Amino acid sequence: MKPFFLLLALLTTLAAAASPGPTPKGIIVPASDFLEEIPKGNIITDAGTLQTKWLFNNTGLVLNSATNLMTQISVPEDGLYYLFVRSQGKGGSSFKVAVNDKVTDSIFGRQAISWKRGGAFSLKKGAANVKVTRINPGAVFDVLVLSKNPSLQEDEIIPYQLDPEVQLLREYKIPLSNAVKFGDVDGDGATDFLVLEPDFSAHVYNNNGRELWQWKAPEAYTKERAEFEAPGVLWDFDHDGKAEVVHWRMIDGKEWLVMADGLTGAIKLQTEWPTRPLPHVYNNFRLAVAKLTRDEPNELAVFTDMGDTIRVNAYTSTLKPLWQHTEYRKKDNLGHYIYPVDLNGDGIDEVLVGSLLLDATGNEIWNRFDLLPDNHDHADSYKFADVNGDGKLDIVTANSEAGIFVYEAMTGKIIWQNVAEHSQQIQVGNFLRGPGAPQVVVGGRTYGNRQAGEPYLSSQLYWFDSHGNKLLKWPGNPINGNPDFVKGNWQGDGYNYLFWYKFKLDETGRGRLFFPDPVFHLFDFQGKGAEEVVTLNRGLLRVYGCKTAYHSGKDAKKNLLYLKNVVVNHTHY
Numbered sequence: 001m002k003p004f005f006l007l008l009a010l011l012t013t014l015a016a017a018a019s020p021g022p023t024p025k026g027i028i029v030p031a032s033d034f035l036e037e038i039p040k041g042n043i044i045t046d047a048g049t050l051q052t053k054w055l056f057n058n059t060g061l062v063l064n065s066a067t068n069l070m071t072q073i074s075v076p077e078d079g080l081y082y083l084f085v086r087s088q089g090k091g092g093s094s095f096k097v098a099v100n101d102k103v104t105d106s107i108f109g110r111q112a113i114s115w116k117r118g119g120a121f122s123l124k125k126g127a128a129n130v131k132v133t134r135i136n137p138g139a140v141f142d143v144l145v146l147s148k149n150p151s152l153q154e155d156e157i158i159p160y161q162l163d164p165e166v167q168l169l170r171e172y173k174i175p176l177s178n179a180v181k182f183g184d185v186d187g188d189g190a191t192d193f194l195v196l197e198p199d200f201s202a203h204v205y206n207n208n209g210r211e212l213w214q215w216k217a218p219e220a221y222t223k224e225r226a227e228f229e230a231p232g233v234l235w236d237f238d239h240d241g242k243a244e245v246v247h248w249r250m251i252d253g254k255e256w257l258v259m260a261d262g263l264t265g266a267i268k269l270q271t272e273w274p275t276r277p278l279p280h281v282y283n284n285f286r287l288a289v290a291k292l293t294r295d296e297p298n299e300l301a302v303f304t305d306m307g308d309t310i311r312v313n314a315y316t317s318t319l320k321p322l323w324q325h326t327e328y329r330k331k332d333n334l335g336h337y338i339y340p341v342d343l344n345g346d347g348i349d350e351v352l353v354g355s356l357l358l359d360a361t362g363n364e365i366w367n368r369f370d371l372l373p374d375n376h377d378h379a380d381s382y383k384f385a386d387v388n389g390d391g392k393l394d395i396v397t398a399n400s401e402a403g404i405f406v407y408e409a410m411t412g413k414i415i416w417q418n419v420a421e422h423s424q425q426i427q428v429g430n431f432l433r434g435p436g437a438p439q440v441v442v443g444g445r446t447y448g449n450r451q452a453g454e455p456y457l458s459s460q461l462y463w464f465d466s467h468g469n470k471l472l473k474w475p476g477n478p479i480n481g482n483p484d485f486v487k488g489n490w491q492g493d494g495y496n497y498l499f500w501y502k503f504k505l506d507e508t509g510r511g512r513l514f515f516p517d518p519v520f521h522l523f524d525f526q527g528k529g530a531e532e533v534v535t536l537n538r539g540l541l542r543v544y545g546c547k548t549a550y551h552s553g554k555d556a557k558k559n560l561l562y563l564k565n566v567v568v569n570h571t572h573y
Helices: 003-013 560-568
Strands: 021-023 026-030 043-045 060-062 069-075 079-088 094-099 114-123 126-136 140-147 166-173 179-183 192-196 202-205 211-215 232-235 244-251 254-260 267-272 284-290 299-305 310-315 321-327 339-341 350-353 356-358 364-367 381-385 394-398 404-408 414-418 422-429 439-447 457-464 470-480 485-488 497-500 503-505 511-513 519-523 532-537 540-546
Touching (some): 079 094, 094 114, 179 232, 179 519, 179 560, 192 244, 202 244, 232 560, 244 267, 284 339, 284 560, 394 422, 404 439, 422 485, 497 519
Antiparallel strands (some): 043 060, 094 126, 166 540, 202 211, 232 244, 254 267, 350 356, 356 364, 404 414, 422 439, 457 470, 485 497, 519 532
């Protein structure tokens, strides 16, 4: 890593206590600890958005509401504690802080970002309430500290960001992207990656962060392409130990599906991109590795949504066409991604797109177009698990405004359904203490009025038991953003831990801030047996591991089904 990024990593990700509690410097209360009942209008922000050097945990709260915020802290011992507040504001914004029944005389959130002492409090050992109060909207704060040191400096709390079990393993500066694909292009066993820009340009990096090659997409139709994830995968189709890069290219004004050498970018194979000739719109173009025979997974599934014409294609490892299925439907009606998954346990994948299931030869098994005829109520996210306990995989879907559906995988019969705003992201597993497993958790998306200054996208978790009964919501109100879930073997103990946005979700279904940036992916990046979290934000790709994880030394990616299903066929949708 370059020295600048090492410094940035030091400033933003040195691991230590993040929840309100005692530290060598006092009681640190990060802004994220006020999210349980976040008032409508308040939003989460970060250093990049505020164009400031750093924020504690890279997370601040913008106080757009006059409604008070409160959290509870644990005071480790009796004594006199001095309050310090890190905040900024302008245009008449301000707030005060109260500890128990005493309000400080100092006012915060009125000027450029500052670290300010704000009075002293005589506290007894035990629980105490901290309240952000007397708010004139517009101020931002990222951390409060109660310390016995009357001259505490803000740089002294930098080492106490994030959770003590989190450690930064890798950091890469990459082009702005919402689609990064992982594999091993140089055959050294370490994880390399493909970065796809919104305009479909491609960059390949090795594990050390060195760019191996890039391909620049032409500007024609760039604006249309930039709205969605770009298509691409890394997979060793020719079995030489090095993954090829398969992606979209436009060459001499014509679109191609290209298989390129992973080390150099040189074209090895190509075939016509399976859309109608240009001009056409670019909606959902996706690639996934498939297992369409009893042999090892080595086929390619392609999904192209041009609006009014949607195609599903399959290819051999040499890009020889196998079959094509076409639907004449409005854009998004079949969702955003293609899922080759072995649903009936026969060792061969079925291919799921939207509410349509095809077999490995492209023949329709079932569809539920009767249930979801409106393209706005498409499936945004799919997961696969035995929800009803009959020993068979079920399909768990988040279907926009239509809500959550759990289907019998091979029949399309609904097991249960429920609603959760615009159901966007979804996960299923044994996550909660108490309710029978598995639980289904959904990110229920809400839309704001941008003309009124509201965030366009916000989200809130809805938890359901295995029968579809609603259990709880967290936080109390939606938080701004369009967050992902990731789950996996974070501690190396075989248990699937669940993360959402910047939070690790606990056994009560609530979150504790863990990462400075939103989670993006989770898999055995290091090849040591435990799984690491990958975050992505503003051109920074970071890899975090658990400090106390057990490492078996066995690279999970050596299992081709794990590599296919968990690592390679990964999408935001």
